[in-house]
Amino acid sequence: MSLKAFRGALLDFVDDPFYASEADSVRYLPDGLLVLEDGKVKALGTYESLQASYANVPVTVYPDRLIMPGFIDTHVHFPQTEMIAAYGEQLLEWLSKYTFPTEGKFKDKAYAQEIASFFLDELLKHGTTTALVFTTVYPQSVDAFFEEANRRHLRMIAGKVLMDRRAPDFLTDTPETAYAESKQLIEKWHGHDRLLYAITPRFAVTSSDEQLRLAGKLLAEFPDVYMHTHLSENVNEVRLVAELFPDSDGYLDVYDRAGLVGSKSVFAHGVQLTDAEFQRLSIARSAIAFCPTSNLFLGSGLFNLKRAKSVDAPVKVGLGTDVGGGTSLSMLKTTSEAYKVTQLRGETLSPFQALFLATLGGARALSLEDRLGNFEPEKEADFIVLNPRATPLMARRNPTAIATSLPELADQAFATMILGDDRAIHATYVMGELAYEQG
């Protein structure tokens, strides 16, 4: 038994601020103590209330910092790290011009390992401790990713990409090899240490009916495994799916008929969803990864967050960076662009709602809320130490480091969202161990 503690301002969420009041959903302790045992949360409270009980426990103190649960990125492509910021195209053209050639390089496992290592270090530097990750069609790229994630003891979800058509030959599998290789990878990695597997058809355009059907069969055989794909990102994509699946009742229905729409299914984007599709996702308890920097960069459109978070037919939502379609691995920047999307829609997104999406909301979207997402006892202690005064401009905008009330905290958190980037991440902890500290 190994106990340790962290003292500082602590912020996490105990409920969803889209539905509950801020007072009921935000937990803020300006002078808190977070006690860990063997990498998990043992206790959380004000320093005053807990110090006597844990008097002999070593304490790391972070004055002038804000300690929060680690960020959760619900949609990102590790092989696209190096092709971030590719110019001038919208989704379908961007895929063939930039993405497919880049992903071809991941047949080489050593290369895949190098990029996976770089990618995971960048995630930690940006305060992201858990992600749902696309790899490539090559099983060795999945191995490379999981090996690197495991080396860092991270909770990560990933899977081999399935594509059996409309992609270069060197990037395609078949329904049968996709099934067999995925099954083998599930058996190898799902539940290994903190790693989890996601069956990952790229999207309806690049998978035949038969490939989707077999993916659904695999999911039925391993109901504990995730399903991760893209859905209704771009207008031309939706049109193409309708042409490719003339018998389907819309884009989501293509996945639904294959048995791919369930409570562990995560769909990236959903910018073009119909009302009926939102309803269906709500009933199925599926999740959407809202990827604002990508949706703006590729010109896909403005996600209807208000509809997704409606009271009558709520859909689980997390935030995704979607690098390389997205423009930053920073979840702070992602919340900032999410705010801009809601503003363009004439709606808004409060700082607490945004930070909820980046933490507990992401955990719920990934069905990990029993393990991650806030500082409840027994949860895994992945957390970050934020500096709301990391740059001269942030320091001027946030004159006091420690907010003393919820409104003051909201203002500070909002400015940190809008102005912050990796410089605001002072340190990142994984299972209670320091995994990154700003140099």
Place this chain on the structure above:
Amino acid sequence: MSLKAFRGALLDFVDDPFYASEADSVRYLPDGLLVLEDGKVKALGTYESLQASYANVPVTVYPDRLIMPGFIDTHVHFPQTEMIAAYGEQLLEWLSKYTFPTEGKFKDKAYAQEIASFFLDELLKHGTTTALVFTTVYPQSVDAFFEEANRRHLRMIAGKVLMDRRAPDFLTDTPETAYAESKQLIEKWHGHDRLLYAITPRFAVTSSDEQLRLAGKLLAEFPDVYMHTHLSENVNEVRLVAELFPDSDGYLDVYDRAGLVGSKSVFAHGVQLTDAEFQRLSIARSAIAFCPTSNLFLGSGLFNLKRAKSVDAPVKVGLGTDVGGGTSLSMLKTTSEAYKVTQLRGETLSPFQALFLATLGGARALSLEDRLGNFEPEKEADFIVLNPRATPLMARRNPTAIATSLPELADQAFATMILGDDRAIHATYVMGELAYEQG
């Protein structure tokens, strides 16, 4: 006579890449020499071609860097620096809730001076060497700004804000005091060293007909002076202007009837402009400051850049950060968000077009192209030293520091736009003197 030279990769524009080909508009010297005399450009060419002629001139060498003209921010509010990232409102509500109370603090000249100093240092750190700047209604805030700009020997344009209604009493002037104070400030500052004056009615909502008329009279008396205001930013604002000026033929016409629409008039935003208004701006040779981070943050909408840069009725366009409505003082980030706006409109913006807007395009919008904006002989030597590999991610995305062809440069420039921020600004020079260097 004082000669000095800088050796490195040099990039500037000699024509407008919205109308001319890249080959005709982009000047790129992978190993160039920029020779200065008394703070102005004396000669520009390949190192090879010029070295013999300037063999005795001291040379500063920047290997692995890109030397460009300083950025030009065509619309920004220095008093709003500290209220950047204010939450949750669109234009009109944002003004009364956040902006007006903040601007009230600038009655105190010492405070105004402190913020002006901070603001100008931040501009230099972000690579911006010239800006068209809103101050406040208080003449002492104009003095404070110009004093600080002059201390840094910067070419800056600014003016006292005119508001005689629909603002708190402490922030309003009258048509007569506005006229008299502006006139006094013009005589004091316009043409003083590198400083220039702009008559600055905030916008039609906060100026009476009489105030606008007197502003027009002043502009007629000083035709060399600028006019700087806001125009058609937000739908509710346009509606309110129509109510306030029932006899006008649209928003622009309110300014036009007062004699405020001319070749030295710069209008911020123009998101909601009608086709007739674009035509009128083209004929009048007025300029628009396109402020993408602000237009997204305040949910104002998507500026029609394509229309503004049309061949048949071209309007001069510069980029503005519009801090505090905008979310960053970085012109790199501003180009990045400009790209996203064009993508959302189903159009696009090439990296060279974007960097043109941030340099020579801005100079043209501010009628400063005879003095600034590129490296033509006799121009003032305000320039920046860019590091396209400033972060680990940028270094991976831009594997070679010095591009050897235009397509390679375009790719590098685009990645630098999308991924870059103040960290990519290695150094900033003003009139050939080092004004900022990354610590």
